[in-house]
Amino acid sequence: MMQENLEGKRVVIALGGNALGDTPDQQLKLLQEASKNLAAMVKEGINVVVTHGNGPQVGIIDEAFTVASKDPKAQVPFMPLVDCNAMSQGYIGAQLVVALMNEFRAQGIMRSVADVPTHVTVDADDPAFKDYEKPIGAFMDEAEAKAFAKATGCQVREDSGRGWRRVVPSPVPQDIVELEVIRDMVDDGCVTVAAGGGGIPVVMKDGQYQAVDAIVDKDLVSSILAWRMHADMLIILTAVEKVYLNFNQPDQKAIDAMTAAEARTYLAQGQFAPGSMMPKVEACVKFVEAHPGGKALITSLGHAAEGLRGQTGTLITAD
Numbered sequence: 138m139m140q141e142n143l144e145g146k147r148v149v150i151a152l153g154g155n156a157l158g159d160t161p162d163q164q165l166k167l168l169q170e171a172s173k174n175l176a177a178m179v180k181e182g183i184n185v186v187v188t189h190g191n192g193p194q195v196g197i198i199d200e201a202f203t204v205a206s207k208d209p210k211a212q213v214p215f216m217p218l219v220d221c222n223a224m225s226q227g228y229i230g231a232q233l234v235v236a237l238m239n240e241f242r243a244q245g246i247m248r249s250v251a252d253v254p255t256h257v258t259v260d261a262d263d264p265a266f267k268d269y270e271k272p273i274g275a276f277m278d279e280a281e282a283k284a285f286a287k288a289t290g291c292q293v294r295e296d297s298g299r300g301w302r303r304v305v306p307s308p309v310p311q312d313i314v315e316l317e318v319i320r321d322m323v324d325d326g327c328v329t330v331a332a333g334g335g336g337i338p339v340v341m342k343d344g345q346y347q348a349v350d351a352i353v354d355k356d357l358v359s360s361i362l363a364w365r366m367h368a369d370m371l372i373i374l375t376a377v378e379k380v381y382l383n384f385n386q387p388d389q390k391a392i393d394a395m396t397a398a399e400a401r402t403y404l405a406q407g408q409f410a411p412g413s414m415m416p417k418v419e420a421c422v423k424f425v426e427a428h429p430g431g432k433a434l435i436t437s438l439g440h441a442a443e444g445l446r447g448q449t450g451t452l453i454t455a456d
Contacts, residue, residue, distance in 0.1 A: 144182035147323065148445075149363035150175065151356060151373045151420075152189040152438070157229065159193065165232050172236040174441050176244050179328055183445075186323055186366065188359045189233065191225040191334025195352075198224050199303075200275045203285070215289050218273070218305060218350040219337055226254045226333035233330050250328045256314040256346065257336030257353050263308035269294070271307040271352045276300035306351045308338065310358045314346070316365050323366065332358045356420035364427040371424045371433045373417045378440050380418065380451040382408055394452040397422045421453040429455040 152171060157164045179185050195218075202216035230252030237250045269292045277285060282293040282301030294304045313319070313332060322329045335353035339346040356373055363371040379391040382403065395403070400422050409415040414435075421433030436443075436450030444450030 145184070146369040147184045147186070147366060148178070148370045148372060149186045149188065149359055149366065149368045150178075150441070151359040151371070152187065153373075153375050157190070157194065161228070161232075164194070164229070165236070168229075168233050168236045169240075171438055172233070172240040174438060175237060175328075176240040176246060177442055178445065179241070179248060180244055180246055184323060184326075185328050186319065186362065186368070187233065187328070187330045188332040188355060188362065189229055189330070189334070190355045191222070191229060192352075194229060195221050195225040195334060196273050199273055203274060203303075218352075219348040222334060222337050222352075223254060226252075226337070230254065230330050230333055237328060237330075248326060248328050250330070251322060252330040252333075253315055253319055253322070255319075255332045255336040256339045256348075257332070257358055258311045258314060258346075259308035259338045259340060259349070259351065259353065260311060261340040261342065261349075263306070265306040265308040265351070266349075269304040269306050271305050272296050272302040273305055273352065274303045276302055306349075308351055308353065310335065310338075310353050310361055313358070313362055313365065314339065316362070319362070320366055332362050354416050354420075356416045357423065360420035360424040360427075363424050363431065367428065367431075369431060371421060371431065372441065372444065373421065373433070373435045374438045374441060375414070375417060375435060376437060378437050378449055380409070380414060380435050384408075384410070384414070392451045394454070396454055396456050397426050398456070400453055418453070425453055425455040431455075 157167050175185060198221040199218060205211045205213035206215040234250050234252050241248055276299060279301055286293045291303050293301050296302045319329055319331045335355035335358045337348060338351045338353050339348050360371060382390045400418050404418060409418050417435055424433050425431055433453040434444050434450045440449050
């Protein structure tokens, strides 16, 4: 892989929600570590925009409100998923901003940092709204699940023999409502955190935005953000250093680089697991095809700096 000079370039970096721990304390410690890597990139002159996942976090918030709402003594209302989503964006973003500000001070970096709670448009006619497939929240037995569905109007489904769970739609993201705000902030030199957890999904109805209970894939939203901002690179950080063929098999093979066409061939072969590596590769392919001058990289947080220098990770290009 050739070494990449990214000084003065614009890079969208997607942090995975599963890499942020199981509690707010764990999350803060992990974000502090992540901030050291992000600050090092900023110090090298890279204009960084950070997105992040929120899968485990929004599930914890949703479960907490669901449990509390069943206790008549608690007097806690059932909380719509869209509001749980917004809460997760808020507290993850707040922790990340503080961690970055502190790291900037430690490294003598004179840059401002801000979080933008972000809305993402989806199509009201997306087939996902007819077939709820994304499980969230706590496991329940069948009786509990049906009582929960009756009380809240939510949909429930048996999940792989492990019990019943709430299910929600996962529509395809179309665009980012706060795009111009994010772009202006980056143009002014602000290191910006945005599109947390894939954003808060909204549909347009009678000329007005209307929030909907759904989960949007954060990697696809990161791809749209990178494309619409004309970023030079999209970096998706995950648990592994590189993308692999035949992952976890005896003949496992790391991929150093692949074109969008090669990636599509591997996707068609089922090489990448749904809900894991598959959406990350799909997001990278969408970005480089929409913005042929751009490049995408998949690697782990610990290898991000090396990946930026072209020393590791999996690089994806249009051709």
